[in-house]
Amino acid sequence: MTARTITALAAALRDGSTTPRALLDAALAHVDRTEKDLNAYLAMTRELGEAQAEAAARMLEEHPDTASPLCGIPMALKDVLCVDGIDTTAGSKILRGFKPPYTGTAVQRLFDAGAVCVGKTNCDEFAMGSSTENSAYGPVGNPWDIERVPGGSSGGSAATVAAGSVPYSLGTDTGGSIRQPAALSGVVGFKPTYGRVSRYGLIAFASSLDQIGPFTRTVEDCALVYKAIAGHDPRDSTSDPRAVDDPLASLHSGVAGMRLGIPREYVGEGTEPGVRDAVQAAFRVLEAQGATLQEVSLPSTDVALSVYYIIAPAECSSNLARYDGVRFGVRVERPSVTDMYLQTRDAGFGNEVKRRVMLGTYALSSGYYDAYYRQAQKVRTLVSQEFETVFEAVDAIVCPTSPSVAFTMGSRDDPLSMYMCDVVTLPANLAGIPGISVPCGFVDGLPVGLQVIAPRFEDSRVLRVAHAYEQATDFHAKLSPYASTAA
Amino acid sequence: MTETATIATALDRYEVVIGLEVHAQLLTRSKMFCPCPADYINAAPNENTCPVCLGLPGVLPTINQQAVDFTVRTALALHCEIPSFTKFDRKNYFYPDLPKGYQISQYDLPLSINGYLEFPVGGETVHCGVTRVHLEEDTGTMHHAGDVLQSATSSLIDLNRCGVPLMEIVGEPDLRTPEAAREYLVRLRQILTYVGVNDGNLEQGSFRCDANISLRPHGQQELGVKVEVKNMNSFRAVQRALESEIERQTGVLDAGGTLVQETRGWVEAQGRTISQRSKEQAHDYRYFPEPDLPPLRLDAAFVERVRATLPELPEARAHRFQEQYALTAYDAAVLTDTRDEADTYEALVVTGVPAKLAANWQSGDVAALANEHHLPLQHSGLGIDGLASLLRLVDAGTINGPTAKELLAELYVSGGNAEALVRDRGLAQVSDTAELSALVDTAIAANPAAAADFRAGKQQALGQLMRAVKEATGGKADMPLVNRLLRDRLSEQ
Numbered sequence: 012m013t014a015r016t017i018t019a020l021a022a023a024l025r026d027g028s029t030t031p032r033a034l035l036d037a038a039l040a041h042v043d044r045t046e047k048d049l050n051a052y053l054a055m056t057r058e059l060g061e062a063q064a065e066a067a068a069r070m071l072e073e074h075p076d077t078a079s080p081l082c083g084i085p086m087a088l089k090d091v092l093c094v095d096g097i098d099t100t101a102g103s104k105i106l107r108g109f110k111p112p113y114t115g116t117a118v119q120r121l122f123d124a125g126a127v128c129v130g131k132t133n134c135d136e137f138a139m140g141s142s143t144e145n146s147a148y149g150p151v152g153n154p155w156d157i158e159r160v161p162g163g164s165s166g167g168s169a170a171t172v173a174a175g176s177v178p179y180s181l182g183t184d185t186g187g188s189i190r191q192p193a194a195l196s197g198v199v200g201f202k203p204t205y206g207r208v209s210r211y212g213l214i215a216f217a218s219s220l221d222q223i224g225p226f227t228r229t230v231e232d233c234a235l236v237y238k239a240i241a242g243h244d245p246r247d248s249t250s251d252p253r254a255v256d257d258p259l260a261s262l263h264s265g266v267a268g269m270r271l272g273i274p275r276e277y278v279g280e281g282t283e284p285g286v287r288d289a290v291q292a293a294f295r296v297l298e299a300q301g302a303t304l305q306e307v308s309l310p311s312t313d314v315a316l317s318v319y320y321i322i323a324p325a326e327c328s329s330n331l332a333r334y335d336g337v338r339f340g341v342r343v344e345r346p347s348v349t350d351m352y353l354q355t356r357d358a359g360f361g362n363e364v365k366r367r368v369m370l371g372t373y374a375l376s377s378g379y380y381d382a383y384y385r386q387a388q389k390v391r392t393l394v395s396q397e398f399e400t401v402f403e404a405v406d407a408i409v410c411p412t413s414p415s416v417a418f419t420m421g422s423r424d425d426p427l428s429m430y431m432c433d434v435v436t437l438p439a440n441l442a443g444i445p446g447i448s449v450p451c452g453f454v455d456g457l458p459v460g461l462q463v464i465a466p467r468f469e470d471s472r473v474l475r476v477a478h479a480y481e482q483a484t485d486f487h488a489k490l491s492p493y494a495s496t497a498a
Numbered sequence: 499m500t501e502t503a504t505i506a507t508a509l510d511r512y513e514v515v516i517g518l519e520v521h522a523q524l525l526t527r528s529k530m531f532c533p534c535p536a537d538y539i540n541a542a543p544n545e546n547t548c549p550v551c552l553g554l555p556g557v558l559p560t561i562n563q564q565a566v567d568f569t570v571r572t573a574l575a576l577h578c579e580i581p582s583f584t585k586f587d588r589k590n591y592f593y594p595d596l597p598k599g600y601q602i603s604q605y606d607l608p609l610s611i612n613g614y615l616e617f618p619v620g621g622e623t624v625h626c627g628v629t630r631v632h633l634e635e636d637t638g639t640m641h642h643a644g645d646v647l648q649s650a651t652s653s654l655i656d657l658n659r660c661g662v663p664l665m666e667i668v669g670e671p672d673l674r675t676p677e678a679a680r681e682y683l684v685r686l687r688q689i690l691t692y693v694g695v696n697d698g699n700l701e702q703g704s705f706r707c708d709a710n711i712s713l714r715p716h717g718q719q720e721l722g723v724k725v726e727v728k729n730m731n732s733f734r735a736v737q738r739a740l741e742s743e744i745e746r747q748t749g750v751l752d753a754g755g756t757l758v759q760e761t762r763g764w765v766e767a768q769g770r771t772i773s774q775r776s777k778e779q780a781h782d783y784r785y786f787p788e789p790d791l792p793p794l795r796l797d798a799a800f801v802e803r804v805r806a807t808l809p810e811l812p813e814a815r816a817h818r819f820q821e822q823y824a825l826t827a828y829d830a831a832v833l834t835d836t837r838d839e840a841d842t843y844e845a846l847v848v849t850g851v852p853a854k855l856a857a858n859w860q861s862g863d864v865a866a867l868a869n870e871h872h873l874p875l876q877h878s879g880l881g882i883d884g885l886a887s888l889l890r891l892v893d894a895g896t897i898n899g900p901t902a903k904e905l906l907a908e909l910y911v912s913g914g915n916a917e918a919l920v921r922d923r924g925l926a927q928v929s930d931t932a933e934l935s936a937l938v939d940t941a942i943a944a945n946p947a948a949a950a951d952f953r954a955g956k957q958q959a960l961g962q963l964m965r966a967v968k969e970a971t972g973g974k975a976d977m978p979l980v981n982r983l984l985r986d987r988l989s990e991q
Contacts, residue, residue, distance in 0.1 A: 093556040106555065113549050115556055214555040218789035247558050248791050326789055329588050332599020333553045337655070348647055352592055375590070375784035384786055 014175030031064035031083030082125030105359025115212010132167030141432035154491035162192030169196035175494030187436025194412035194460020205443035206251035209244030267301030272405035276312035285454030321387040328371030412448035412460035517671035529661035531559030538658035551661035553597030565663035573610030585793040595638035608632035627670030676740035723757040739764035823853035879913025929976035941966035
C-alpha cells in the first residue's frame with residue numbers, strides 16, 4: 012500500500028478503502044521489516060504520527076473535498092529538519108539527544124496540510140556527503156542493492172521512498188543532495204529555485220546553497236508536495252516574496268516545441284557508459300515528444316566544483332560554530348572553556364565535517380580571503396551568467412543527474428572522488444536555479460536519473476518537462492525489491 | 499626606571515592621537531534579528547530569548563526595520579553619508595556569550611560613512627571625523643564564579659542582552675587630548691539621547707566606549723604604536739585612563755623603549771591600565787557577507803523620510819535659544835543640555851512666563867530640586883504647568899522670591915495649586931508703598947546703629963534693616979521695593 016503514489020493513496024483515503032492510521036501502521040510495519048537492511052531512519056515518530064493521523068482522519072471526514080491531497084499520507088523528514096520536541100541530530104553525534112523547541116516552516120506547512128510523520132531519516136552528517144556514509148549513525152543501504160550506497164546526503168529520504176515505506180519524503184539539496192540520491196535510488200527528487208522554500212528550521216550547511224525539496228515516486232506527486240511547501244516566509248529573509256505559480260496547471264502541457272539544451276561539459280569522460288546510454292535514450296524520447304534538442308556549453312563547469320568547495324565549506328565553518336557544547340547537544344566536560352570547545356567538537360564531529368570546517372576556516376582567513384572566497388564569489392557570478400546565456404537559447408537543460416550509478420559502500424574513500432559525484436548537480440545550486448532528477452533507466456539493475464534544469468523561478472517548467480518524459484516511459488513504475496513487498 | 503613624566507610635559511614633547519569607538523544600544527522595542535523584547539534589565543535571566551537569539555540549529559535572522567531607521571537617524575545627526583547599498587557580515591569568534599559563534603555586524607559596506615562632530619574645548623572648536631556608523635547585535639552577559647572565564651569554576655550565561663540592536667560609531671583619530679576625548683563622548687551621548695535612539699547610560703553599559711591611543715613626536719607624520727583601551731564605564735574613567743596611558747607610553751618612549759600594539763584594560767581601583775591581549779593574540783574574525791540576509795538598498799526617499807524625523811539638535815537649539823529668548827550662551831547651553839530640559843523650557847515660555855525668569859528658575863531652584871529628589875520636573879508633583887502658574891505669580895508680583903522658593907519646594911513633592919495656596923495662606927506679597935514706608939521708618943528707629951553705619955558708608959549695614967522689614971511682614975515684603983524705600987529714606991536729611 013505505502014509503495015503507491017500520493018495521488019493513488021489520496022483517492023483510497025477518500026473512497027474509504029484505507030485510513031490515515033492504517034497507512035501509518037503499514038508504513039511503520041514496512042520500516043520495521045526493512046530497517047535492519049536499510050538503516051534509513053534515525054528516529055521513528057509513532058506518537059506524533061498517530062496524533063497527526065487522527066487529526067487527518069477528522070479533516071478528511073469533515074472536508075473530504077477541500078482537504079489537501081497530502082492529508083493523511085505518511086511521510087518522512089530528513090534529520091536536518093527541525094520538528095518541535097522530536098530528536099533532530101543532522102546525522103551528527105554532536106546533536107545526539109537534541110530536541111528542537113520549534114518546527115520549521117516547510118515542515119509546518121505539510122503538517123498543516125494533514126501530513127502524517129513516520130520518522131526522521133538518516134543522512135550524511137550535517138548534509139555533507141554524497142553517499143550517506145558520513146552519517147554518525149551508520150550508512151544507508153540502497154534498496155536496489157544493499158551493498159551499495161543510496162547516494163547522499165539525503166540518502167535515508169531517498170531510500171525510504173525507493174523501499175516503498177512512504178510515498179514521499181523531504182530532503183535538502185546543497186550541491187545535489189536531493190537529485191543525486193534520487194537518481195541512485197530510482198525515485199523522483201526535486202530541488203526548487205533558491206528562495207522558493209523557506210529554510211527556517213533547516214539545520215544549515217551552506218546557507219546560500221541549501222534548499223528543501225521532495226522525494227516522490229512520480230513527478231505529479233512531486234508537484235503536489237512542492238506546491239504545499241513553496242512560498243514566501245517572513246522568517247526567512249532569503250525566501251522570495253513573489254507568488255508561486257501552480258505547478259499542476261502546466262504539468263500536462265508537454266514538451267512539444269520546447270528547446271532543450273544538452274551541456275557538452277555535463278556528459279564528459281567521467282560519465283559511465285551505461286549512464287550515458289540511458290540519458291541519450293531519454294533525449295530521443297523527449298525529441299519524440301516534440302522537443303528540439305541542441306548542444307549548449309557551460310564552460311565554467313570544471314571550475315564550478317572548486318568554487319563550490321570554497322563557498323560551501325566557508326559558510327559551513329561559520330554555520331557550525333554554534334555546536335560548541337555550551338547550550339545544547341553533546342558536551343565533553345573540561346575545566347577550561349577552550350578545552351571544552353576543542354574536545355566537544357573533536358568528539359562530536361566526524362572527519363568530513365572537520366575537513367570542511369578546516370577548509371572553510373582557511374578560505375576565510377585574513378590574507379586568503381581575496382584569493383579564495385572573493386575569487387570564488389566572482390566565479391559563482393560567472394556560472395550564473397553562463398546559465399542565463401544558455402537559457403536565452405533553450406527553455407531547459409537536460410543531462411545526467413550523476414556521472415555514475417550507485418557505487419559500493421566504502422569504494423570511494425578518497426574525498427575528491429566523492430566530490431566528483433556532484434559535478435553536474437552543484438552548478439544549479441551555485442546559480443540558485445531549479446533542478447529535478449527523474450528515473451530514466453537501469454544499468455545492471457541499478458537506476459539512472461535524468462536531470463532537468465530551468466531558469467530561476469521556472470520550477471513549473473522543470474516539473475512539466477520531467478512529467479512529459481516520465482509519462483512517455485515506465486522506469487518510474489518499476490519497484491525496488493524492498494518496495495515490491497510493500498506494494 | 500625613569501620618573502613618570504607628567505601629562506603637561508608629555509604633551510610638550512609628544513603629540514597624542516586618540517580615536518574613539520562607541521557602542522550604543524538602540525531603544526527599539528524588539529531585538530535586532532528576532533521579535534524578543536530588547537529590555538534585558540527588567541527581565542529574569544534568559545526570559546527574553548527565543549530559538550533565534552539562542553542560536554539554535556535551523557534558525558534565521560530577520561532585520562529590525564526600526565533599528566535601521568534609528569541608525570540612519572543617528573548617522574544623519576552626525577552629518578554622515580548614507581550609501582544606497584549596505585550589507586551585513588558575520589564576525590566569527592568563539593565565546594560563550596555569543597551563541598551562534600559569530601556576531602552579525604557590518605564590515606566593508608556599513609550603513610553610513612564620512613560624518614563629523616564639532617564641539618568647543620577650552621575655547622577652541624574641535625572637529626572630529628566620524629568614520630562610520632554601523633549596525634550589529636549585542637552579546638549576552640556572563641557571571642563567573644571567579645575573576646574571568648578561563649579561571650572560573652563555573653559561569654552562568656544570561657542571553658537576554660544577546661541580539662539587542664547595537665550601533666557602533668567609529669571616530670577618526672582626530673582627538674589630541676583626554677579632555678577633548680571626554681568632550682567628544684559628552685557631545686555624542688547628547689546627540690544620541692536627543693535623537694531618541696539611546697538612553698546614554700555608561701554605567702549600565704547601554705553607551706560604551708573603547709579608545710585607541712598612540713603618541714608620536716610633534717611634526718612626525720607617521721602614527722605611533724596604537725594601544726586599545728577598554729573597560730571604561732564613565733566619562734571620568736575615559737579621561738583618567740587616557741591620561742594614565744599617556745604617562746605610561748611617555749615613560750616607555752622616554753626610556754628609549756618601544757611600545758607594543760596591544761589591548762589594555764582600565765582598572766579603576768588601581769588607576770592604571772593592564773595588558774589584556776597582544777597583537778599576536780588578536781582574533782582573525784574571518785568576516786564574510788551574511789548569507790542569511792540579502793543586502794539592503796536604501797533609496798534617497800527613505801533617507802529623506804528619516805531625516806524628516808530628526809529633532810532640532812542641541813547645538814542649533816542652543817543657538818536659537820540665545821536669539822529667540824535673549825539668553826546668554828551659558829544659559830542656552832544649560833537649558834539645551836537634554837532634550838527634556840529644552841522642551842520643558844519652551845513649554846514654560848509658551849504659557850507666558852518671561853524667558854529670563856523661566857531660565858533662572860529652571861536652571862536654578864528647579865534643577866536643584868530635581869537633583870535632590872532624583873525626579874525630573876515633568877514627573878514631580880508640580881509638573882510643568884504647576885511651575886508655570888507659580889512663575890506667573892512671581893512675574894505678576896503676587897508673591898516674592900523667597901515665598902516662591904518655599905512654595906516650589908513644597909509643591910515639587912506634594913503637588914497642588916499655587917494660586918489657591920497663596921490665597922488660602924495669605925502669602926501674597928506686601929508691595930503697598932505706604933505700608934512698607936511705615937515699616938521702614940519703624941526699622942530705622944529700632945536699629946539706629948545700623949542706620950548710622952549705613953549713612954557713614956557701610957553698605958552691609960543695610961542688610962539688618964532689610965531683615966527687620968522682612969520679618970515685620972512675615973517674609974512677604976516686596977524686597978526690591980523695601981531696598982529702594984530704605985535707601986531713599988536713609989539718603990534724606
